[in-house]
Amino acid sequence: MNLSDRLPPPPSAATTIDVHAGRWYAPLMRETAVCFHLMAKPAGPRCNLRCTYCFYLEKERFFPEKTSFRMTDEVLEACTRQYIQANDAPEVIFSWQGGEPTLMGLDFYRKAVSFQKKYAAGKNIGNTLQTNGVLLDDEWGRFLAREKFLVGLSLDGPEEIHDPCRRGPHGAPTFALAMRALDVLKKRKVEFNILACINRKSAQKPQEVYRFFRRQGVTFVQFIPVVERMADHDGAALAGPDAAENAAPTPWSVDPDGYGDFLCGVFDEWVRQDVGRIFVMNFEWTLAAWAGAPQTACTFAARCGRALIVEHNGDVYSCDHFMYPEYRLGNVLTDDLRAMVESEKQRAFGAGKETSLPAACKNCDMLFACRGGCLKHRFGSSAAGEPGLNYLCAGTKKFLRHTAGPMKAMVGLLRNRRPVSTIMNMTEAANVQQIR
Numbered sequence: 001m002n003l004s005d006r007l008p009p010p011p012s013a014a015t016t017i018d019v020h021a022g023r024w025y026a027p028l029m030r031e032t033a034v035c036f037h038l039m040a041k042p043a044g045p046r047c048n049l050r051c052t053y054c055f056y057l058e059k060e061r062f063f064p065e066k067t068s069f070r071m072t073d074e075v076l077e078a079c080t081r082q083y084i085q086a087n088d089a090p091e092v093i094f095s096w097q098g099g100e101p102t103l104m105g106l107d108f109y110r111k112a113v114s115f116q117k118k119y120a121a122g123k124n125i126g127n128t129l130q131t132n133g134v135l136l137d138d139e140w141g142r143f144l145a146r147e148k149f150l151v152g153l154s155l156d157g158p159e160e161i162h163d164p165c166r167r168g169p170h171g172a173p174t175f176a177l178a179m180r181a182l183d184v185l186k187k188r189k190v191e192f193n194i195l196a197c198i199n200r201k202s203a204q205k206p207q208e209v210y211r212f213f214r215r216q217g218v219t220f221v222q223f224i225p226v227v228e229r230m231a232d233h234d235g236a237a238l239a240g241p242d243a244a245e246n247a248a249p250t251p252w253s254v255d256p257d258g259y260g261d262f263l264c265g266v267f268d269e270w271v272r273q274d275v276g277r278i279f280v281m282n283f284e285w286t287l288a289a290w291a292g293a294p295q296t297a298c299t300f301a302a303r304c305g306r307a308l309i310v311e312h313n314g315d316v317y318s319c320d321h322f323m324y325p326e327y328r329l330g331n332v333l334t335d336d337l338r339a340m341v342e343s344e345k346q347r348a349f350g351a352g353k354e355t356s357l358p359a360a361c362k363n364c365d366m367l368f369a370c371r372g373g374c375l376k377h378r379f380g381s382s383a384a385g386e387p388g389l390n391y392l393c394a395g396t397k398k399f400l401r402h403t404a405g406p407m408k409a410m411v412g413l414l415r416n417r418r419p420v421s422t423i424m425n426m427t428e429a430a431n432v433q434q435i436r
Contacts, residue, residue, distance in 0.1 A: 033088040036306040036341050039095040039320055040079060042108065044069035044312040047100040049132050049174060052165040053199060053226045053252050056099060058237050059323055067313070070104065073111065075314040078332045080115040083310075084123060086338035091124040097309075097320075102135040106143055113147055128152060130195065132166070133181025134174065141188035151185055151192040152222075153178065157209040161202045165252065182216065193220030193281070200226075200251070203258040206265030214278060222281040223263065225254045227377050227391055240324050241376045245387055260395025264402045271406050276421035286400065289369035290407040291414060299374045305350015308341065316340050318349045321376040358386040361393075366400045 045059040046069040063069070084092050094116065116125045129144070130152040144151060155178045156162040163173040185192045194213060202209060213221050229239035229247040239247040263282060270280060285297050298304040309320050310332060318327040327349070329340040340346065357372045360382035372378065373390035380389035390396070406427070410420050
């Protein structure tokens with residue numbers, strides 16, 4: 001939801017890179033409607049960078065050595081046809097991610113758009129592309145603008161914050177390449193938002209990160225907490241979601257309190273200066289929760305299971321963070337996608353987000369806003385020793401309570417059909433603490 005006089009708005013290219021379009025339409029459709037989001041990994045885990053915190057590179061180990069990590073035309077067409085036909089939503093969003101999806105080359109996406117038009121059957125079709133930007137040039141820019149792609153550009157902040165974790169295969173810095181990509185997107189007027197990963201060190205500099213994006217003219221940004229754990233068995237660098245609770249977080253994973261402090265630091269500056277001008281998706285999701293509007297982010301929905309992925313070979317998995325053999329649902333070349341989405345296995349997976357909540361969450365006054373967070377991060381324990389608490393709980397709770405007053409005030413403005421940007425006048429006239 002964008003901060004405006006509408007509550008809630010329909011989905012648009014300016015919402016967020018991981019918008020799950022079906023959730024917006026669910027209240028308008030019959031109860032038996034099937035609406036879901038399918039993220040595609042056309043190049044699999046293959047990437048031209050070696051980011052310290054990447055959780056997907058090591059997924060290569062799940063495929064035979066002969067795998068080329070390139071989606072074939074056969075898989076592409078089957079995926080396109082099934083995704084459109086299986087989805088009852090009037091708008092179907094194709095999300096291209098990786099690895100690095102631009103490694104497929106422009107001809108692949110020209111063909112993808114061609115297949116989309118072939119099978120659209122009157123539905124509105126959209127595309128999003130998440131990229132590190134290394135390969136983006138003017139030809140890419142012209143194509144992305146012409147086909148109205150929404151691009152999510154990975155950029156963690158200024159050079160001294162971006163480069164330590166985001167390196168090339170031989171350790172070369174990548175900030176200049178990401179900034180070149182940003183220039184291409186601006187020049188060709190491609191809609192974009194910034195996806196900034198927040199790690200243990202960058203969390204200590206909320207103002208520096210936020211002000212950098214403001215100087216660059218960024219109007220949509222999403223802050224993604226880096227949370228990974230060290231593997232508790234041989235053959236993997238990182239632990240899977242079902243690893244033992246004592247699997248330690250990696251040294252670069254953001255500290256829970258640090259993450260909360262980061263969001264609070266950014267919010268306090270944003271709420272005084274940039275409401276209505278810069279859209280921070282983390283704040284949009286929080287406002288949606290306070291307003292009782294549908295959540296576009298599965299992380300903050302009561303249940304999940306409607307955001308699946310399809311790998312380069314056509315295999316479909318329950319979730320991007322659960323790309324492990326035990327979460328494989330089938331293959332678009334041999335199985336029915338709608339049946340996979342509606343299978344008992346996938347329904348149980350999605351329901352587990354709600355049914356597995358520890359008592360500490362069920363009794364928390366902020367449950368309506370966080371919903372226990374992502375299943376992948378639920379490896380902590382409550383004060384009573386109950387397992388299943390989200391690792392980021394302390395920081396998330398700190399942020400939600402810190403912003404509760406201004407969020408309630410903004411909901412009030414919306415309901416009285418007043419511009420949400422009025423909140424800036426309120427915070428200038430009185431200390432923001434007085435709103436809480």
